Amino acid sequence: MSNLEDVAKAAGVSRSTVSRVMNNEGYVSAATRARVLEAVEQLHYIPNHAARTLVTQRSNVIGVVMPSANVFFGDNSYFPMLLQGIAEAANPRDISMILWLGQANEDPEHFSQRITRNRLCDGLIIASIGYDDPLIPRLVDNVPYFVMVERPVQFHDRISYVTCDNVKGGQMATEHLIRNGRKRIAHITGRLDLADGQDRLVGYRTALERAGMAYDPDLVVEGQFSYESGYYAMKNLLAQNFDAVFIPSDTAARGAIRALEEAKLRIPDDVAIVGFDDLEDAARTNPALTTIRQPVQQKGAAALTLLLDLIDGKVENPYQVILPLQLVIRQSCGANLSQPMQNQGGVASNR
Amino acid sequence: MSNLEDVAKAAGVSRSTVSRVMNNEGYVSAATRARVLEAVEQLHYIPNHAARTLVTQRSNVIGVVMPSANVFFGDNSYFPMLLQGIAEAANPRDISMILWLGQANEDPEHFSQRITRNRLCDGLIIASIGYDDPLIPRLVDNVPYFVMVERPVQFHDRISYVTCDNVKGGQMATEHLIRNGRKRIAHITGRLDLADGQDRLVGYRTALERAGMAYDPDLVVEGQFSYESGYYAMKNLLAQNFDAVFIPSDTAARGAIRALEEAKLRIPDDVAIVGFDDLEDAARTNPALTTIRQPVQQKGAAALTLLLDLIDGKVENPYQVILPLQLVIRQSCGANLSQPMQNQGGVASNR
DNA sequence: GTGTACTGTGAGAACGCTCCCATGTCAAAT
DNA sequence: ATTTGACATGGGAGCGTTCTCACAGTACAC
Known part of the structure; x- marks a missing residue:
């Protein structure tokens, strides 16, 4: 694996200049920039994530925590949709997502240890289902930045969360x-x-x-x-x-x-x-x-945005986001039978 | 955040000794070990993942790649179950799991770039559904270690995968x-x-x-x-x-x-x-x-185990695992109506 | 009493990056 | 002619680990 130094040598510039090109920092002439990019291409250079994280103290990785029972909660597409929502907000910002899944019968103490003994993430999204997970007080004490999806029954005045009305x-x-x-x-x-x-x-x-x-x-x-x-x-x-x-x-x-x-x-x-x-x-x-x-996907996206805003100090903890809900009329309520709606029948996909 | 040096100072030993204690390497006297552990406790010391990764060239993070369409594939509990299976094999080995989800309508080129321009993982599990994802050739060229879940239609003789019979x-x-x-x-x-x-x-x-x-x-x-x-x-x-x-x-x-x-x-x-x-x-x-x-969970667990074995050089690429399937008799086939089985009715949970 | 092996400990280098500061160039302002 | 400042580049320190090597001490065999 090539490193900055190799690229610098190949392009006939210093490590610093290559770094500036990689981070789009300006103060690099067009000609130099081109030469550097060519060298990057040629050597298949990819910045070392660990080295970057070590010096910037920022990993651009966030954790999504999901206690075991919740993964299979209710309609099983809830969890994938939530992840999809988080990912859609994370991708354009070049944020990666670590998934912490609880195991069946895993001691909450053990679970929280797994998550906290590992400063791998800049912050956490707790994809809880809103109950008093014993995890919560542990996280409050040990994790600098986290956001819950759904309002917890307790602690709700001290915790940042995203929920629906x-x-x-x-x-x-x-x-x-x-x-x-x-x-x-x-x-x-x-x-x-x-x-x-x-x-x-x-x-x-x-x-x-x-x-x-x-x-x-x-x-x-x-x-x-x-x-x-x-x-x-x-x-x-x-x-x-x-x-x-x-x-x-x-x-x-x-x-x-x-x-x-x-x-x-x-x-x-x-x-x-x-x-x-x-x-x-x-x-x-x-x-x-x-x-x-x-709006499950929106919930996920909102949670990620809120988390990053907390980390960047743009908003202050606790901060709460409440999303609106929407009535969708089909057949089971007996209304509107005279004017059936398109694509809301029993077989068509609702996506 | 405290570091090794701080702990060393507090325990009155050198950085090296603390490192040995943290990694359970032996060659530390019981008394010293105890003093170090006490200092670790007191300072809430947690090893810095980035620094560790930088020097060992091993992150203990694996990536799970899932193209968008596949997340909501068939029965929606497939994807969560697979993840659960992977996690169950990963947790005891202290491996974390990064999730790469494709976005709807995302260009495969862009998706594969997101994954490969980011040496964050030691290897990848491609939770494909077994079709000729345009992602595959790109990964073959750019990712040193990866395992597919399901057999791809092409490349199957060059790729390691886990599937069912x-x-x-x-x-x-x-x-x-x-x-x-x-x-x-x-x-x-x-x-x-x-x-x-x-x-x-x-x-x-x-x-x-x-x-x-x-x-x-x-x-x-x-x-x-x-x-x-x-x-x-x-x-x-x-x-x-x-x-x-x-x-x-x-x-x-x-x-x-x-x-x-x-x-x-x-x-x-x-x-x-x-x-x-x-x-x-x-x-x-x-x-x-x-x-x-x-056996979806087993598929996930097998994929993780296979991936780690590939990384550690215990098996050679390509290596394939084929898991057995099992007939579960309930009512829809008309058999065994005279002796109905327990817990296989229409309402009881099958888990 | 010397050689050997093993235990226990410490110091320095290295991993690959970013950040700060120094230095040089050149055009515009004084 | 000299100062100023923006642009362009390079060099060194430092992030927090692990790893290799050096060295001291102890135990045991010969």
């Missing part, structure tokens, strides 16, 4: 069902130890309140975001009398639909459904899901 | 349908420009041949691995007379099931189905899918 999302979903004449609207909640689950429930209650509708605790079943959870929560709900349900993820909605099918209930005629996420699953249910779209 | 897989699936008395077995193929798709088709034909059954081209529809593809391929197939179908992915099988439902055909009574992958989707169809299980 989940209260508003729950409200939008519920209001849409109200607008369409549903009278007994149920809610399968998300995990209530997570900020997301809590907030969406608050949104649901807010919508009912604003419409002057009574809050009936029997119509609220605590669930999670998974397919299985949706299935069993709906089984429980079937004892009640209801004509609509707001479900905290599209994947859970798939499970719930399965339970409704088994109970011979028709969607949306007997039960209208609004889901949440609008990732892979939403357009593939039968009928296609009305849902609240989460 | 897809021919055998296709054969197992088809033979299972034959054993269960099906007479007209169709096949929706995977992408035929991919080794996986090609091989599974070969397996299908081999099984028919061995059973003395005629190969009927009308029963073979070229498809892809996606949900949409499964749906439309099945729509096309419906014009034919068939009583079983082997589908190259569980996600495509979900699409095919949707088409069969719309055609009011019963599974497995009218049409028996065998899928492929056994990731997330398989256990969530109705009826649950009989399928060929792919």
Whole structure:
């Protein structure tokens, strides 16, 4: 492997000049620059990342931390989409991305050690799902710069994060069902130890309140975001009398639909459904899901931008970014049946 | 940030001794070692990765390359599972993982530049899907050590890779349908420009041949691995007379099931189905899918191990690893209906 | 008592880069 | 004619490690 010195010799200049060319620093004549670039080409010179990092104290590598359970969280395209979003913001800035995945059954202490005993990254993005991961206090103490995706339940006043307006999302979903004449609207909640689950429930209650509708605790079943959870929560709900349900993820909605099918209930005629996420699953249910779209890629991109701004001192910790959500109307809510929308059927891809 | 020198001073020894302690090299007395470790603790000393890499010429970082389209390939848990597998092999060896994601519409030239102009990794794992990615020749020329996941259609005699025995897989699936008395077995193929798709088709034909059954081209529809593809391929197939179908992915099988439902055909009574992958989707169809299980995590772990062996000169390029596949019997094939298996129903998680 | 082998420790060089400072050139301003 | 300052280039120090070598001490065999 050639180094700066080799290139300098080949171009008949000094190491410093080659460095200036490589870093586009100016103060190099056009002729010299050309000669240097030619030598670089000829020798296949590539700057040594370690040497650069050593002197600049900046690696241009950021870490993405993902506890094991979260990788397979809810709709499985969540995690890839988030990474894609981070990458799209990182690439143009020449930032590389180290991935820290938790292992199944790995001690949080061990996991955090792996991450912190390794000053390899300039900062971290914690792709948490918003719960009180035991990792968080450890990171607060040991990592100078980090950003969370999703709001943690605790520490949220000391931590920088990016999240969506989940209260508003729950409200939008519920209001849409109200607008369409549903009278007994149920809610399968998300995990209530997570900020997301809590907030969406608050949104649901807010919508009912604003419409002057009574809050009936029997119509609220605590669930999670998974397919299985949706299935069993709906089984429980079937004892009640209801004509609509707001479900905290599209994947859970798939499970719930399965339970409704088994109970011979028709969607949306007997039960209208609004889901949440609008990732892979939403357009593939039968009928296609009305849902609240989460801008997952934007979340990733925003997290990266925020992290770099923190590192560069452009913003001060804690700094929070809250992204808007969007109602996507398809068939499961019973609205707009007269004017079906294009490309929102059950089979077309939603990407 | 403290460095070796600081620790040495605090412990009253030389830099060399601290280095020996940090690297567990021996030739340090127990007393000295204890004093050094205490100083390390006190100063929160963490070795500087860049400095270490600079002198050892070894970063202990490997890159995982994933072209954009592949991230969302087929069942979306494929990619996270693969990463998880790689991580599980990497963690105990203290190897970190850099993720190179292609962007949508990114020029392959640009993508490969991003990866190669950055000697940050000791080697690469190309998480391709086995097609002739234009990336491959570029990497062959520029990257000293890399391993592919899946066999590329070309270059396969010069490249190290890890794959599954897809021919055998296709054969197992088809033979299972034959054993269960099906007479007209169709096949929706995977992408035929991919080794996986090609091989599974070969397996299908081999099984028919061995059973003395005629190969009927009308029963073979070229498809892809996606949900949409499964749906439309099945729509096309419906014009034919068939009583079983082997589908190259569980996600495509979900699409095919949707088409069969719309055609009011019963599974497995009218049409028996065998899928492929056994990731997330398989256990969530109705009826649950009989399928060929792919050991995705093992593929990831094997790729990492192979890569490190190449780097360390323990094996010679090219070296190929072929992992076995396994038939998982559930309901969609119509077999074993009398003795249903535990935990293989449609709702229970398959993990 | 000398040679040999092993343990324990330290000093200096080297890895390949960036950054600071010194020096030289040349045109414009005084 | 001299000063000024922007441009162009080179040289040395330093980033924080590891690695090689040197050297002292101890133990044991002969």
